[in-house]
Amino acid sequence: MKRLLIFFMAVIPMLTFAHPLQDVRVVALDSQQSISVKNYAQGKPLYIEMWATWCSPCMKQMPALQKHYREFGEDIAFLAVNIDLNDDAEAIQKVVDKFGLTVPMAQDTENSLATTMQLNGTPLHLVFNRKGDLGYRTHETDEQLETVLTQLKQGVELAAIAPTQTKAYDYQFDTDIVLFSATWCETYWATRNPKAAQECQQARMQVNDMLRQGKSVTVVVSNLWTSEQDATAYKGEFADEVTMVIDENGKLFKRHGIKSIPRILTLDSELR
Numbered sequence: 253m254k255r256l257l258i259f260f261m262a263v264i265p266m267l268t269f270a271h272p273l274q275d276v277r278v279v280a281l282d283s284q285q286s287i288s289v290k291n292y293a294q295g296k297p298l299y300i301e302m303w304a305t306w307c308s309p310c311m312k313q314m315p316a317l318q319k320h321y322r323e324f325g326e327d328i329a330f331l332a333v334n335i336d337l338n339d340d341a342e343a344i345q346k347v348v349d350k351f352g353l354t355v356p357m358a359q360d361t362e363n364s365l366a367t368t369m370q371l372n373g374t375p376l377h378l379v380f381n382r383k384g385d386l387g388y389r390t391h392e393t394d395e396q397l398e399t400v401l402t403q404l405k406q407g408v409e410l411a412a413i414a415p416t417q418t419k420a421y422d423y424q425f426d427t428d429i430v431l432f433s434a435t436w437c438e439t440y441w442a443t444r445n446p447k448a449a450q451e452c453q454q455a456r457m458q459v460n461d462m463l464r465q466g467k468s469v470t471v472v473v474s475n476l477w478t479s480e481q482d483a484t485a486y487k488g489e490f491a492d493e494v495t496m497v498i499d500e501n502g503k504l505f506k507r508h509g510i511k512s513i514p515r516i517l518t519l520d521s522e523l524r
């Protein structure tokens with residue numbers, strides 16, 4: 253059988269600069285129109301929360317998001333951005349209704365914001381100053397976040413966070429099958445998203461059958477909440493040797509349009 257070859261750039265340090273939103277676009281849920289995140293703020297500071305409907309900490313923080321919007325929404329542009337992984341408009345609307353949310357909503361349909369901001373877990377809170385520089389980043393809704401928002405409301409300028417380094421990819425996959433999944437999809441989702449958890453288990457069992465047939469397999473797991481130790485443990489769940497890749501910054505998911513996991517791709521189907 254033909255082998256699947258996927259090439260990425262050489263591994264070199266890359267800088268995430270202070271103005272990260274230049275080309276980032278998301279889809280506004282009310283209008284279903286693509287909007288520029290950079291232009292959305294219209295000269296105001298910008299507060300973004302990235303979230304998912306199946307994310308337990310996200311749900312716990314929703315009341316705080318609405319509270320902050322009521323208190324600071326006149327002076328700071330707010331945008332709650334769903335990460336668009338195993339989510340849909342119906343699930344999002346249920347969350348909006350449950351918490352009485354009036355904060356503007358959008359969806360990261362192209363994974364543009366996630367990859368640009370190096371999303372590694374939800375909820376993720378991002379605060380930008382009036383110039384569009386990232387000034388604050390946290391996973392917590394706490395006193396420090398409220399202090400930052402209060403200072404912006406009072407006109408205090410938020411200093412930009414120093415650029416951070418990441419790496420470009422240099423993955424060359426020589427494989428028959430690629431499984432896109434997550435190390436936690438069978439466990440964490442067992443209660444949060446049972447249908448998807450069952451599908452993840454079934455996909456793993458299907459891949460195990462392929463391995464027994466002599467197929468070569470690469471497993472690409474989401475980088476969300478995932479360490480090297482998590483990936484190693486998950487690798488042990490397969491019947492034979494697989495190539496395990498953590499999708500740093502979500503660029504493999506983005507390249508292949510992965511909006512829902514699990515997903516099995518082959519050279520004879522989506523990855524020709």
